Amino acid sequence: MATIYDVARTSGVSPKTVSRVINGDQAVKKATRDKVETAISALGYVPSTAARAMRSNKSGLVGLITGAISLSPNRTENSGLPDLFIVQGIQKAMEASGKTLLIADTGGKMDRVPQLIRTFEEHRVEGLIYVADHHRKVELPSVSAATKLVLANCYDDRGTPAVLPDDYRGQFNLVKALIAKGHRRIAYLTLSPRLEATIHRKKGYQDALAQAGIAQAPELLIPADLDIPDHDAEEQLLWDALDRLLSLPDVPTAICFGNDRMAMRAYGILRSRGVSLPDDVSVAGYDNHKMITQTLYPTLMSAELPYAAIGIRATEMLLDMINGTLTAQTNPMLVSGPVTPGNSVRDIPTSITKISSIGRTTK
Amino acid sequence: MATIYDVARTSGVSPKTVSRVINGDQAVKKATRDKVETAISALGYVPSTAARAMRSNKSGLVGLITGAISLSPNRTENSGLPDLFIVQGIQKAMEASGKTLLIADTGGKMDRVPQLIRTFEEHRVEGLIYVADHHRKVELPSVSAATKLVLANCYDDRGTPAVLPDDYRGQFNLVKALIAKGHRRIAYLTLSPRLEATIHRKKGYQDALAQAGIAQAPELLIPADLDIPDHDAEEQLLWDALDRLLSLPDVPTAICFGNDRMAMRAYGILRSRGVSLPDDVSVAGYDNHKMITQTLYPTLMSAELPYAAIGIRATEMLLDMINGTLTAQTNPMLVSGPVTPGNSVRDIPTSITKISSIGRTTK
DNA sequence: ACTCATTATGACATCGGTGTCATGATATCG
DNA sequence: CGATATCATGACACCGATGTCATAATGAGT
Incomplete structure (x- = not known):
């Protein structure tokens, strides 16, 4: 591999001048520069980062x-x-x-x-x-x-x-968006409660409800996933949690899931029980894993995990x-990331929006 | 960042001796080595690859x-x-x-x-x-x-x-495996014919048939995918190709697809037409993309693309x-990679295996 | 104790760039 | 035209590690 000395010799100048040319340093006479550049391309010279790193004490x-x-x-x-x-x-x-x-x-x-x-x-x-x-x-x-x-x-x-990631704000905004769509009875099936994400998101969920003046309903907040991969146990946990929600006298109108994948699995379970999405129950995920949110039918509302x-x-x-x-x-x-829309959440007309809809076309 | 000179000074030896210690070179007196090693950990010395690369002319x-x-x-x-x-x-x-x-x-x-x-x-x-x-x-x-x-x-x-990848052998062995399971009328819906993979796999498919004495049936060999992503066009192509196969007077008993993803899409199309897998028709993919082959029901037979x-x-x-x-x-x-088994292909008892099954239990 | 063979260690140069400083070549101006 | 400023270039040292060679310290054998 050619070195700066080879270039210097070939072009009949000193190595320092070659250095000046390759770095665009100071003034170098046009004729000299041309000679050097010709030699550089003739020899296929490429400066060595190792030598530069040594001299400059910076590796880049x-x-x-x-x-x-x-x-x-x-x-x-x-x-x-x-x-x-x-x-x-x-x-x-x-x-x-x-x-x-x-x-x-x-x-x-x-x-x-x-x-x-x-x-x-x-x-x-x-x-x-x-x-x-x-x-x-x-x-x-x-x-x-x-x-x-x-x-x-x-x-x-x-x-x-x-x-x-701002897990608190992500879940907070997601729940707030659900509330804006008229939901007031909102369940949250979380990932493993041992995860950092779960701790913060849970707080976001609770604060969003509190801010809207909605009372906490402990029966709607259920951990439904594990932090170790175990397909069968996960499936059972999720099935059980959904079963508990659907058996409530007052079934929630919307369910948030710990992540999009959980929501995807829930689609299957809910449908197998004859629950129609989003008419019977609205669903939201987390992550905005596009491969899931945009592929599912209906598309899944989620919160962007801004990786x-x-x-x-x-x-x-x-x-x-x-x-x-x-x-x-x-x-x-x-x-933090935005709430990403999806058709998995339906609008629930509230009394107020009903009144306003008299005078306007609801979109 | 500490250098070899710092270590030398601290331990009261020459840089060269430090070099010997870190490289385990030649004989260094135990006492000296200990002094040097103490200095190295005290200073947190780590040799510089840049300097080594320069000296040895090898970057590693x-x-x-x-x-x-x-x-x-x-x-x-x-x-x-x-x-x-x-x-x-x-x-x-x-x-x-x-x-x-x-x-x-x-x-x-x-x-x-x-x-x-x-x-x-x-x-x-x-x-x-x-x-x-x-x-x-x-x-x-x-x-x-x-x-x-x-x-x-x-x-x-x-x-x-x-x-x-040995696309020829992969497809050859896959078709051979289908033949071994008793299939003789085997269709192949290929990826875009412009792909290298398709060219070689097609030949593997044809040679496997020829080797088994099965005549080529041009109506069973259909390009059914594009080399540019276009979801709608792909879907139409695949649907049309499957439609042509299913409309034949002599429907194939097995269909090979250009890759696992095509096979996955075919599962949906075939089922929507009331075709039962693998009873009515057997299916094989390519790639052994485990996320697909092991998730589908029935699990998909494939050929490993040994990436x-x-x-x-x-x-x-x-x-x-x-x-x-x-x-x-x-x-x-x-x-080349192995044929990976799956339940998407059924055994077709041939006359010969029928005879042999009289005397034995078929597995 | 004295040679000779090891063993242990160090001085020095080198790898390929570039900062510093010096010097040579041009240009500018009175 | 000569003095001075400016431009163009080069000599030299250095960054950190290590191969080469030389030398110093140690040990063995008589």
Whole structure:
């Protein structure tokens, strides 16, 4: 592989002048520049990042640790939104920065992380993003203080900068949207109550009801999923929870589910019991996993879990930390997504809207 | 970040001795080694790959160009097996080699490839793997002769080493398996005839029939998919093709489809016409996209498209090229996968098996 | 104790760029 | 035309690790 010295020799100038040409530095006489550029393309010269990194003490590398590559498509069937979307957001945001992204995949084994971090340190990455597959707390081995670290979709108790989905606002806005459509008796079949997401979303659900002056109904709030994959148990839990709701004297008009996949399974169960969607009961999911929300009939109302945005924000934050341009902000940073509409929720005319509909055409 | 000089100073030895300790070189007195190791952990010293790469003229890096990261989950709904599986195979195989994998994503834009290759050359990658999303011919910008290149799931006309799925054998074995189950009238609804895969699989289908002494029936071989995504047109094509088969005076007992997704769509169409699977007609797919084959009822018989294996073979080939241990072999290398069983194909007792069943219990 | 063979360690140069400073070549102006 | 400012270029050192060679420390054998 040709070096800057080869180019210098071929074009009859000093290496430093070649360096000036490739970097567009200072003034170089046109004739000289041409000679050098000719030599560069003749030799197919490409500068070495290793040498540059040594001299400048800057690698231009950013590390990414994830399990999304090795686990993603396999798990699509039995989990939430693929964390690969976060990786996509990171890639996209990093592209513009000129840094090179070094991706390391854990293969799902957390104990491989120290090894991966070590490799990153050997490459002198300027920063590091750790991506978790769902909103949770993590405990990462410490990285050298010089290496900036940002957590995406997770956080720790050491105050490491983190970017998280705003589960509270997501569920809050979703329930608020249901209330706006006239629903007042709204059930919520949650994911495992041990999940961070569930804790925050539950609060969002409760606050949205409270804000609308709707009393809490404990019988409408049921955990109906596990945090470990067990197809049969999941199916039973969901069936049981739906059965309890449908057996109530006052059946809810709308049911929120922990995620889109749960809602999808519920479609099947509800239909097998002769419940018509959305006429008999309205349904909402969470995640806005388009493969589900847009494929189901009727299309599923949901709340966007903004994975791409989380990746982008995490990248921006990291780049700011690297450039020293980070403006003070609260940690963790919460990213919220919109409520995504769907035909799985029907409008319930309330007395007020009924009155107003006398004078106007209801849309 | 601490350097080898810092460690040397702290432990009172020369940098060269520190180098010996971290590399386990030659003999170093136990006492010295201990001093050095203490200093290393005290300082949190990690050797710099950049410096090593410069000195040794070996980067330890391998590049990977793909569109799988940015496009994968989005497209799962409307295409074949995700090429991310190839990336997974590559990652797994590369891990063991000690090389670091540099992943570059095209974002689906081929015109970004030269830029990515340039970045890889700046990093002095020792080799490069290009992964295509489906079996096809590609035209890559030339890389410097020193950089080894392997094509995965694609090939060119310059004799670049390539690893491809053995579409011929896959379809051949699948049809052979159908024949072994007693089918003799076997239809094949192919993907777009413009695809490489279709060309080879068609030949496999024809040869398997010929080998069993079954005459070709042109009316049973119908292209029924497009190579551009168009949901409505695809649906119409498939419906029409199935309609033609079912209207024949001699309806086929088994239908092979271009891939599992086509077969899945066919399940719906066939059932809507009152055709029972597999009693009225047997069905086979291609790809063994487990999310489909194992989820459908009845489970779908298929032929494995060995993406992970293609990734592994491509990696092995590249590493051999890098180490100079490549044994001569035909190019492209074809990787074949097994027929994967499913309940979508029924056994048809032939006269011969009928006779044999008199004396034995049929399994 | 003294040679000779190991063993243990260090000095130095090198890999490929680029910052610093110096110097040579042009241009500008009185 | 000569002095000075500006432009163009090069010499040299350095970033961090390590191969080469030299030298110092240790041990073995007589």
